Ligand SMILES: Cc1ncc(COP(=O)(O)O)c(C=O)c1O
């Protein structure tokens with residue numbers, strides 16, 4: 274693997290590392306961050322690790338006005354034997370470049386970016402939490418920095434990586450969540466940016482989440498923007514259903530983000546010889562399966578929560594209670610296996626983890 | 630009108646004002662800017678005019694990751710008798726609040742925001758350019774500043790206004806532009822954020838513009854995301870067609886931005902008793918009208934270019950040359966009338982302009 278030659282400036286004032294059993298999600302950041310600048314004609318230059326600090330931007334910077342930005346999210350885990358494991362980080366760098374392409378942001382060298390990520394974690398390795406259920410959340414992101422009010426790709430960008438020690442995503446543990454099917458708002462449509470990890474998709478989703486949570490639901494289930502019947506994602510997660518013994522997840526259609534957890538789950542299920550299929554699935558089909566007593570499990574998948582079982586689906590004034598609102602057997606098995614591989618307590622037949 | 634009590638810190642080092650006949654669009658900014666902060670529980674506070682400067686943000690600020698941001702764009706014009714006119718600024722503040730609502734950003738007091746805008750321009754009034762075709766472009770915008778990696782509305786925001794003296798949007802004057810109909814990418818879909826002025830919409834549009842311009846087209850014409858046949862907008866402008874004596878513009882359907890130029894043009898046409906209608910219009914209908922020799926004019930409308938005549942539409946390997954690629958009579962009349970009202974050289978029967 275190639276290494277990136279990084280200038281490192283260590284922080285002279287170390288922060289106090291918070292107690293690892295009291296971590297929130299995404300509110301505490303480590304002592305250092307990685308920065309890499311892009312200038313048109315010069316490419317990516319001056320990679321550096323510096324003390325975590327505010328960044329100064331011109332108020333006309335493109336990111337504030339025209340949202341040219343992409344990001345990734347992955348985790349590092351502390352193993353029992355004091356090692357640090359990353360989960361499929363190459364996949365995140367690949368997806369970052371796919372997002373870059375959609376957002377007209379210059380590509381990064383995936384191997385060098387991964388090298389930067391590893392070096393940054395090595396500098397802040399004391400921040401990788403050790404308590405059960407915790408991890409170090411890693412956020413690589415790129416923003417357009419050119420001060421220019423014009424709707425065209427910027428000439429300057431900044432790639433950064435910040436790190437946040439996190440507790441479990443759902444404080445209550447992997448208890449099933451209640452989900453409302455969204456019929457007014459749309460997350461993304463084919464031809465849009467739904468399959469890229471870019472800021473605007475998340476801004477677009479806030480309003481729906483807000484009304485869901487006002488009604489006591491923890492997230493929304495997104496339907497397609499065209500026919501408003503095909504299931505796309507749940508919150509910021511991919512979604513799976515187990516119907517009559519078969520596992521079904523919406524096929525990637527241009528508006529769904531290609532989750533790395535999703536991909537890993539499909540691979541795991543195939544490895545276990547459990548039937549799994551990627552195809553279009555409508556909310557009507559789910560409702561029908563429920564009525565027929567065939568809807569066995571449903572769960573969301575994503576880096577933050579890994580597996581998030583769905584205990585209730587609310588649609589058109591009806592409540593579909595899935596598996597009596599309890600976590601399903603398969604959901605539990607997938608959660609245990611995947612987190613086991615991630616933390617190094619289970620064998621990793623796929624070579625998914627990368628030792629720091 | 631209410632006034633906002635603003636703390637003003639004047640710049641000690643004034644910049645050199647660029648020659649007004651050599652202005653580009655959105656690259657030069659004036660000596661000062663306006664800032665107003667929002668803190669949950671405290672509301673909008675500390676309105677201030679300060680020297681134009683970089684702003685410092687935590688790298689975890691929500692705007693970089695989840696794109697919670699809205700903006701506006703309007704212009705101030707220098708009149709022959711040394712006055713400064715704003716064009717329908719109340720409409721921009723109203724739209725800003727509509728965008729805020731969609732993006733879960735706390736509302737601003739529209740009158741106070743307008744007061745801030747007027748005070749800022751007064752401070753930088755020497756920057757309002759005097760040369761024909763120039764104006765002062767005004768960019769109010771709000772960004773989420775809370776450092777938090779979580780997909781939920783932020784607790785902190787910053788409202789800013791920056792000013793940029795601008796030349797004509799199209800350097801070549803109001804010559805008709807060549808437009809490619811976009812069939813792969815989609816700007817927005819009903820239920821999404823298309824009717825809000827938020828960063829993500831513009832990021833989503835870059836890829837299509839890029840390929841259009843590689844093929845020699847200056848912008849794309851957007852079709853609806855659902856059926857891919859109804860016309861929505863052109864570039865970042867609303868669109869009008871004149872077919873057989875009647876003016877048609879796509880009806881506001883949730884994915885189209887409600888342009889203030891669009892609104893003004895509809896009002897002007899009605900005032901002139903020229904038939905104008907807001908309704909769905911498909912690309913097939915435009916093509917048919919063209920084949921029948923009834924497509925008389927087509928033009929985009931927006932603050933930046935005011936009226937941008939379309940000389941050619943490229944669709945499915947066919948080139949529709951509109952009005953022989955020349956500016957149409959009505960397009961010209963609308964441009965002259967609207968810019969005349971804006972600059973105060975024509976009477977303003979609607980009370981659209983606001984004297985500073
Ligand atoms: C919109 C959306 N869908 C799905 C996912 C799941 O992707 P991954 O499994 O790579 O975390 C994410 C990211 O977490 C996301 O933001």
Ligand SMILES: Cc1ncc(COP(=O)(O)O)c(C=O)c1O
Pocket residue numbers: 702862864865866867886887888889890891930931932933
């Ligand atoms: C997407 C989009 N459509 C239309 C318009 C036209 O709106 P207005 O006439 O208010 O400038 C704009 C803004 O300029 C825009 O960004």
